[in-house]
Amino acid sequence: MSFVPARLARRSWLLCVLSGIWLVGGIACGGRAPDAPPSQPGSAGAPDANRPDSDKKPRVALLSPGPISDDGWNAFGYDALKIIEKELGCEVRQQQVNDSPADREQGFRAFAQEGFDVVIGHGGEFADQALAVARDFPNTTFVVTAGDKAAPNVVSVVFDTGQASYLAGAIAATLSKTGRAGAIGGQNIPASARNLYAFRNGARAVNPNMEVAVAFIGSWTDTAAARQQALAMIDKGADFIIHDCDAAAAGVFQAVKERDIRAFGMQKDQSHLAPDHIIGSPTSNPQGLAEVVRRILQKEQKGEVVHLGLKDNAVGFAVKKGVISKELEGKLNALTLAIQKGEIDVFKEQP
Amino acid sequence: MARLPEALRAPALSVAAVAAALAAGAAVLRLAGYAPGPALWVMANAAFGGPFALADTLVKATPLALCGVGVALAFRGGQFNIGAEGQMLMGALAAVAAGLQLASGWAMPLVLASAAAAGGGWAFLAAWLKTARGVSEVISTLMLNFIAFWLVSWLVHGPLQEAAKSYPQTEMVAEALWLGRWLPPTRLHAGVFVAVGAALVAYGWLFFTASGLRLRVLGDSPQAARTAGISPERTAWLALTLSGACAGLAGGIEVLGVSRRLYEQFSPGYGYMAIAVALLARRHPLGVLPAAVCFGALEVGAAGLQRAVGVSAGLAGVVEAFVVLAVVAVSGRRDAPA
Structure with missing residues (x-):
């Protein structure tokens, strides 16, 4: 009869589940896992009312739009958070949120509700949600990197990385043999577009006939699309490529290696990702973001849009040694000086 | 173990499913090197600890419940509708399209009705393909999900994009x-x-009306239905269309209640998770409510896990997925339509 084995099977299967619970539960309550995080998970979810008053460490949270292992935009935000933890002595937390306004708002609300002093939304797309949530939580300051809006407790911090992309454009135009270059963005959002068109402006400042193709692949993570786009540009003659597509840039560097042309990194010094091909990277200095947070915690910062650039040492250009001739270096220094003095508007020409 | 009385067996299996799910989640965390006890505690706290947490859980549970009711109805009628995601997107699209034109509070029922109609219409396509062309609704509803996703993607990048053209999203309603x-x-x-x-309405309709009975008979035994003179075609149409209407309504409610606009990543997979919700609820419309709260709590808890323990988003997602799998593994037996 099939009836008995079936019942037996079900019983043993239930036993299996129960023993599993017992096993895992036993381990769980018996002791902490070997590399349990230092942030005391037990007390972490508790509402702020339960926190002892003696524990007055300021608390700062970061909402990342992508994985912090991207060696680019999100890694830069996380670097800033680590600086805030170490140098400002803050308690810090980080959460990655889906690319959806509803989830960004939830992230802001959750941290604000836990009583965080500063919550950073890492990207201009966080601006609307920051404004919406800020009204409900006047005691929390919301920081939006690359944002364009401000309120009494909303500070936008714009890294004008485009100033360094402008320099990259100038280098590309000087060294290019074909007179063509390519610029690949992730999603077509203002922060990314500004960076890439600044590159084109820089190239055209040196060579007005320089052709710079600008394209957006519609994703920050699609390496295959990034590689295809880069190959297409290279096949049309581009011998320099700059990107602002975050983690998808791995695909750009792959194409650059396959066709043996030169490229620029973005946000961080990315030369280790393609050492023979990347000749420089516009960089944002996480210290700049940490400094704004410090001013907020000391009540020195009012709600406004803060622009940080080359002259604040918040944007830099990490250049590979030996690629740049003395003559070009002199030209770059002159351009840098002009940008710092405000004589050149690197964002002048937009699409 | 003594045999449980019939009435208690379904809830008991659901409870067993939840227990297995917790064990699965704990096991994943344990394997990744976190102490599962405190971590699960953090998740529970993020989902249920205090009014804010509870509100967040209910906000996530709302679309899950509406889609879940829809999926449960379709399953009852023997229709494997896995297209709640697409039907929800179409509902959201209709709600936004209508909401951008109508600016009065009185129009709210109209906006929600158009959302339900769009979802129902999207599902009806699959029903028609099934009865007219013999296309399995498993294939067609899944394919229609992709079409809905890319349709929304194109619209928010193109014709429906906000006036500022900064981000791929529509204006707010x-x-x-x-x-x-x-x-x-x-x-x-x-x-x-x-x-x-x-x-409640779905429950009343399913168990206390003649057409509800026809739906259940078709789901339990198509042959019996045919013998009793029930039209399988019309009943299948009804099951899928009602199912889609519920999912479409979920999209409309999500637009008016939470997102207020449409964008690509509008749904974090509510429509797919609703399948697990319906299975955990053992296809009972009222059981969908606690099941949706469970899954809403899971979503919120996974985010809380990231915030508190510093678990990476990827791992939190894996924990979540394993929990869903465990639920389906335990509660899905003999419950999905053949």
Whole structure:
């Protein structure tokens, strides 16, 4: 009869589940896992009312739009958070949120509700949600990197990385043999577009006939699309490529290696990702973001849009040694000086 | 173990499913090197600890419940509708399209009705393909999900993109249309009542009306249905269309209650998770409500896990997926339509 084995099977299967619970539960309550995080998970979810008053460490949270292992935009935000933890002595937390306004708002609300002093939304797309949530939580300051809006407790911090992309454009135009270059963005959002068109402006400042193709692949993570786009540009003659597509840039560097042309990194010094091909990277200095947070915690910062650039040492250009001739270096220094003095508007020409 | 009375067996299996799910989640965390006990505690706290957490859970549970009621109805009628995601997107699209034109609070029922109609219409396509062309609804509803996703993607990048053209999203619908939020600063909105109401109506219809009975008979035994003179075609149409209407309504409610606009990543997979919700509820419209709260709590808890323990988003997602799998593994037996 099939009836008995079936019942037996079900019983043993239930036993299996129960023993599993017992096993895992036993381990769980018996002791902490070997590399349990230092942030005391037990007390972490508790509402702020339960926190002892003696524990007055300021608390700062970061909402990342992508994985912090991207060696680019999100890694830069996380670097800033680590600086805030170490140098400002803050308690810090980080959460990655889906690319959806509803989830960004939830992230802001959750941290604000836990009583965080500063919550950073890492990207201009966080601006609307920051404004919406800020009204409900006047005691929390919301920081939006690359944002364009401000309120009494909303500070936008714009890294004008485009100033360094402008320099990259100038280098590309000087060294290019074909007179063509390519610029690949992730999603077509203002922060990314500004960076890439600044590159084109820089190239055209040196060579007005320089052709710079600008394209957006519609994703920050699609390496295959990034590689295809880069190959297409290279096949049309581009011998320099700059990107602002975050983690998808791995695909750009792959194409650059396959066709043996030169490229620029973005946000961080990315030369280790393609050492023979990347000749420089516009960089944002996480210290700049940490400094704004410090001013907020000391009540020195009012709600406004803060622009940080080359002259604040918040944007830099990490250049590979030996690629740049003395003559070009002199030209770059002159351009840098002009940008710092405000004589050149690197964002002048937009699409 | 003594045999449980019939009435208690379904809830008991659901409870066993939840227990297995917790064990699966704990095991994944343990394997990744975290102490599962405190971590699960953090998740529970993020989902249920205090009014804010509870509100967040209910906000997530609302679309899950509405889609879940829809999926449960389709499953009852023997129709494997796995297209709640696409039907929800179409509902959201219709709600936004209508909401951008109509700016009065009086239009709210109209906006929600158009959302339900769009979802129902999207599902009806699959029903028609099934009865007219013999296309399995498993294939067609899944394919229609992709079409809906890319349609929305194109629209928010093109014709429906906001005037500022900064981000791929539509304008917001008029403020007069927003569902009231009670309990600010949480996001708890009146859509919760719509979800509860939909579950009650679905329950009443399914068990206390003639057409509800026909649907159940078709689901339990197509042959018996045919013998009893029930038209399988019309009943299948009804099951899928009603199912789609529920999912479409979920999209409309989500627009008016939470997102207020449309964008690519509108749904974090509510429509797919609703399948697990319906299975955990053992296809019972009222069971969908607690099941949706469980899965809403899981979503919120996974985010809380990231915030508190510093678990990476990827791992939190894996924990979540394993929990869903465990639920389906335990509660899905002999429950999905053949």
